[in-house]
Amino acid sequence: MQHGFLEEEKRGVYRAIAERRDVRSQFLPAPIPDAVLARLLWAAHCAPSVGLMQPWEFIVIRDAVVKQRVGDLFERANRKAAGVYEGEQRALYDSLKLAGILEAPINLCVTCHPTVSRGFGLGRQTMPETAHYSSVCAVQNLCLAARAEGVGVGWVSILDPVELRQALAIPPRVDPVAYLCLGYVNEFLSRPELEIKGWEQLVPLAELIHFDSYGGRDSDCAVRLAGSAVAENKE
Amino acid sequence: MQHGFLEEEKRGVYRAIAERRDVRSQFLPAPIPDAVLARLLWAAHCAPSVGLMQPWEFIVIRDAVVKQRVGDLFERANRKAAGVYEGEQRALYDSLKLAGILEAPINLCVTCHPTVSRGFGLGRQTMPETAHYSSVCAVQNLCLAARAEGVGVGWVSILDPVELRQALAIPPRVDPVAYLCLGYVNEFLSRPELEIKGWEQLVPLAELIHFDSYGGRDSDCAVRLAGSAVAENKE
Numbered sequence: 001m002q003h004g005f006l007e008e009e010k011r012g013v014y015r016a017i018a019e020r021r022d023v024r025s026q027f028l029p030a031p032i033p034d035a036v037l038a039r040l041l042w043a044a045h046c047a048p049s050v051g052l053m054q055p056w057e058f059i060v061i062r063d064a065v066v067k068q069r070v071g072d073l074f075e076r077a078n079r080k081a082a083g084v085y086e087g088e089q090r091a092l093y094d095s096l097k098l099a100g101i102l103e104a105p106i107n108l109c110v111t112c113h114p115t116v117s118r119g120f121g122l123g124r125q126t127m128p129e130t131a132h133y134s135s136v137c138a139v140q141n142l143c144l145a146a147r148a149e150g151v152g153v154g155w156v157s158i159l160d161p162v163e164l165r166q167a168l169a170i171p172p173r174v175d176p177v178a179y180l181c182l183g184y185v186n187e188f189l190s191r192p193e194l195e196i197k198g199w200e201q202l203v204p205l206a207e208l209i210h211f212d213s214y215g216g217r218d219s220d221c222a223v224r225l226a227g228s229a230v231a232e233n234k235e
Numbered sequence: 236m237q238h239g240f241l242e243e244e245k246r247g248v249y250r251a252i253a254e255r256r257d258v259r260s261q262f263l264p265a266p267i268p269d270a271v272l273a274r275l276l277w278a279a280h281c282a283p284s285v286g287l288m289q290p291w292e293f294i295v296i297r298d299a300v301v302k303q304r305v306g307d308l309f310e311r312a313n314r315k316a317a318g319v320y321e322g323e324q325r326a327l328y329d330s331l332k333l334a335g336i337l338e339a340p341i342n343l344c345v346t347c348h349p350t351v352s353r354g355f356g357l358g359r360q361t362m363p364e365t366a367h368y369s370s371v372c373a374v375q376n377l378c379l380a381a382r383a384e385g386v387g388v389g390w391v392s393i394l395d396p397v398e399l400r401q402a403l404a405i406p407p408r409v410d411p412v413a414y415l416c417l418g419y420v421n422e423f424l425s426r427p428e429l430e431i432k433g434w435e436q437l438v439p440l441a442e443l444i445h446f447d448s449y450g451g452r453d454s455d456c457a458v459r460l461a462g463s464a465v466a467e468n469k470e
Contacts, residue, residue: 002385004383004384004385005247005382005383006243006247008243008247009243009244009250010247010383010384011247012240012243012244012245012246012247012248013247013248013251013379013382013383014274014380014383015240015244016248017278017376017379018281020281020283022283034460034463035463037460038462038463038464039249041461041464042440042461042464043249043252045440046253046255048375048378048390052427052429052430052434052437054437054438054443056443057443057444057445057449058445059445059446059448059449059451060444060445060447061446061447062446063447066447066448077360077361080360081357081358084356084360085355089355093357098357098358111449118435118438119434119435120320120324120434121319122316122328122333122429122435123316123333123392123393125316125319125393126312126316126392126393126395126396127392127393127394127396129367130392132364132368133367133368133371133412136371136375137374137375137378139368139372140282140283140371140375140376141379143372144248144376145248147240147248148244148248148249149240149245150238155283155285155365157285157358157359157361157362157365158360158361158362160361161361161362168448169448169449169450170449171449174449177368178368184238185238187238188238194286194287194357195287199287200286200288200353200354200355200357202287203289203353205276205277205280208280208289208292209276209293209295210292210293210294210295211294211295211296211297212295212296212298212301213294213301213403214292214404214405214409215406216294216404224273225269225272225273226273226276227273228270228273229277
């Protein structure tokens with residue numbers, strides 16, 4: 001249609017979406033130039049936000065002392081998290097590298113100020129969680145722009161939010177939404193690392209599609225929809 | 236760097252990010268071909284998810300009866316929401332078109348199953364909200380792919396989630412995350428509609444950047460970072 005992109009631009013969008021990986025093990029020490037970081041932050045700031053509230057802020061972390069502090073929080077939270085697994089699954093869990101906080105040249109905390117006056121509350125009365133969702137859209141914009149730049153991003157969720165807030169002096173009115181590790185990489189894996197390592201598998205898309213209401217199944221149509229997408233993207 | 240995209244592919248990624256709009260008023264009745272819808276759902280399914288839990292499901296809504304039901308919920312929630320504004324702001328609110336539920340050929344509800352067993356809880360112990368955030372990443376992937384295809388997306392948050400759940404028969408274990416309207420458009424506005432209409436303005440990026448901790452200000456560096464991004468993207 002008339003407002004669609006040129007083929008090569010469209011290919012870029014789909015490549016970024018398909019080839020983005022959550023990076024933990026492949027970071028290189030090469031610094032990210034300010035001009036590249038600037039484009040990534042700008043991409044994040046282009047995100048949609050409910051009522052145009054733009055609730056996000058960005059804490060750019062390059063100080064090794066701060067990284068070490070957050071790295072210590074991760075180690076503690078990760079040891080605790082490991083405790084719920086047993087036997088083979090525990091051994092597999094322990095073998096996973098789940099964060100690259102110290103290796104990544106830049107860490108970035110994306111926050112949300114859910115009661116910011118901007119936007120005058122438009123659209124936030126019935127689903128107030130859309131404030132936080134707006135900051136998540138900013139994160140995903142940044143991850144896709146980063147992929148296009150050849151920069152890997154790892155999202156670390158194994159952190160106690162109360163401790164993270166203290167470590168970064170985030171005030172009570174603002175919430176940490178995502179703690180990200182950014183850096184150039186020696187490779188982008190062809191599949192998600194948790195799939196390669198055997199932790200979990202990808203679900204066939206067709207199983208996740210409903211029609212007109214939840215449970216409204218039309219298997220033929222779902223398989224056709226899902227199948228055509230897969231076929232195209234394998235070309 | 237070596238894993239970065241070709242210039243025209245990179246341009247596609249940044250165009251999608253910059254030219255994506257939340258669409259409410261510009262939908263055309265032209266149907267979205269199944270092949271295009273398939274690519275959009277596939278893009279969503281490529282999103283990152285905590286522990287590879289893939290908590291999203293997609294309810295594709297084409298039935299006019301279901302759309303009308305949700306449209307009625309929107310009208311009721313919107314009248315109630317309007318009640319908090321007074322005077323000129325109320326007049327402006329009333330003049331805004333905030334959803335294109337009936338006009339858009341496809342409505343799509345993206346959900347989250349926050350306790351799904353997939354992923355075995357990895358990464359969800361300290362920040363369980365990352366389950367919902369994973370579904371939001373799927374939404375943003377879809378919105379960007381849609382922009383590349385020339386398809387507009389409008390995210391409707393003015394809906395009571397309890398009523399929406401009933402209207403779409405969503406079971407208690409699953410949460411509606413986003414209700415989207417999809418369709419080709421007669422135009423993508425050059426700026427966010429809420430900015431054009433005078434509801435809210437864009438914040439300068441430099442005001443949202445901190446260094447090493449919240450409140451860690453380095454105005455020169457922030458302005459330089461934000462400024463270089465703006466300059467490049469105005470070219």
